[in-house]
Structure formats: structure tokens, C-alpha cells
Amino acid sequence: MALPMKQLVCRFRNILPTVVRSLSTKQLFTNHFHSISSNNHMKITHSTVVLRHIHAAIAGGLRHGDYEYEEPKSPEDVVTITYVTRDDERIEVKGKVGDNVMYLAHRHAIEVEGACEASLACCTCHVVLQDSYYDILPESTEEEEDMLDLAPFLTSTSRLSCQIILSKELDGMVVQLPKATRNFYVDGHVPQPH
Structure with missing residues (x-):
């Protein structure tokens, strides 16, 4: 049984901080997303995921305001x-x-x-x-x-x-x-x- 999109988004928001913190690759993102599917017995019938590259380093090693x-x-x-x-x-x-x-x-x-x-x-x-x-x-x-x-x-x-x-x-x-x-x-x- 597929979960409504609203529930899927709520569940996705719970793992998003983990994904962002790990500044991971597509593979880690996919693993987290599939683990939600298997742990909660939900079936994703169709989804589109847009991945963006997150820069972990700031130019020259400076922090905001440095x-x-x-x-x-x-x-x-x-x-x-x-x-x-x-x-x-x-x-x-x-x-x-x-x-x-x-x-x-x-x-x-x-x-x-x-x-x-x-x-x-x-x-x-x-x-x-x-x-x-x-x-x-x-x-x-x-x-x-x-x-x-x-x-x-x-x-x-x-x-x-x-x-x-x-x-x-x-x-x-x-x-x-x-x-x-x-x-x-x-x-x-x-x-x-x-």
C-alpha cells in the first residue's frame, strides 16, 4: 500500500538532517530512502528525487564573517x-x-x-x-x-x-x-x- 505524499514528505523530513550532515552521495541517500520503505512497509509507486551537491568547504577555509x-x-x-x-x-x-x-x-x-x-x-x-x-x-x-x-x-x-x-x-x-x-x-x- 502506498502512503499519501504528505506522509511520505513528513517521513522524509525526519531523515533529511542525517543526509545533510553526512554530506553524502546518491548511494547513501538511496539507502536511507529505501530503509524508510522497508521499515514502514510502504511502497513507493512513483517518485522524483532531485539531488543537489552540497559544498562542505567554504572558500579559503573562512567561516561566515571571517x-x-x-x-x-x-x-x-x-x-x-x-x-x-x-x-x-x-x-x-x-x-x-x-x-x-x-x-x-x-x-x-x-x-x-x-x-x-x-x-x-x-x-x-x-x-x-x-x-x-x-x-x-x-x-x-x-x-x-x-x-x-x-x-x-x-x-x-x-x-x-x-x-x-x-x-x-x-x-x-x-x-x-x-x-x-x-x-x-x-x-x-x-x-x-x-
Whole structure:
């Protein structure tokens, strides 16, 4: 007897973390899938499985946010931006081409939260930009727009700082932190790079 697709998907979700953790090959995936079939006496009459290659290594061995801790290789790579805190304190920071604005703030102990660690699952790294710099950035994705819809103090030039990557065109940019963020962690939690 074949299980309805909804039950099959629920059972598959239970083994998915094992498959992802093992970063396995098609054979291991097939073995897990067939073991579900035999252990629960279900018959899969037809299925289509899409396998994707999962990269286990990050380029250069860096973790999320580590690139921002490296110094620029040459003076041509330096990008200067200014963060304006909730208390209107201006903090000028020298980054480099390719730096993520949220992780760069973390490096300099600026209170840009980033609770989801740049996975586009929250709006706690919300910042406001000047029109001229906002217009230089690539258009925001639908996922970023969805998260920005949840941000308090949203403006027409709001962006998530985790989605802003520095380029020479952004030299001199001013990044204004909003007066508050909406967080799903306990107040005072500071996310750590992993």
C-alpha cells in the first residue's frame, strides 16, 4: 500500500538532517530512502528525487564573517563607510571591497544585530541609506523585501545590511541604524560567527 505524499514528505523530513550532515552521495541517500520503505512497509509507486551537491568547504577555509576581519591587500581595495548609531554617534570604518556591511559592523563592535547570521530569516540588521548610495546597490531580492516588511522604522531607502557587499562605488556611504529592531532572541543576545 502506498502512503499519501504528505506522509511520505513528513517521513522524509525526519531523515533529511542525517543526509545533510553526512554530506553524502546518491548511494547513501538511496539507502536511507529505501530503509524508510522497508521499515514502514510502504511502497513507493512513483517518485522524483532531485539531488543537489552540497559544498562542505567554504572558500579559503573562512567561516561566515571571517573575511571582514582580514585587512585590505592594497590601498585600492579600501572602502570607507560611516555607521550612525541609535544615539547618533558617527563611527567611521575602513573596510575593503567584498566586505559584508553587517559583519564589518560586528568587527568594530557596532550594534548591528544580525540575529539570523545573514540567512535572510530576520530583519535585525536593517539599516537606512542615503538615496545616492541606495540607488547604486543591486535591487533587493523578494526574500529581502519580505524581511524588510517586518522591520520597524522602515523607510524608502531601507536595506538589510547583511545583503550589502562593499564596492568602490560605495566609498563614503553613511549607514544609519534604526532606533529599534524586532528580535526573536532574548534582549542583549549577540550572535557569534560560526
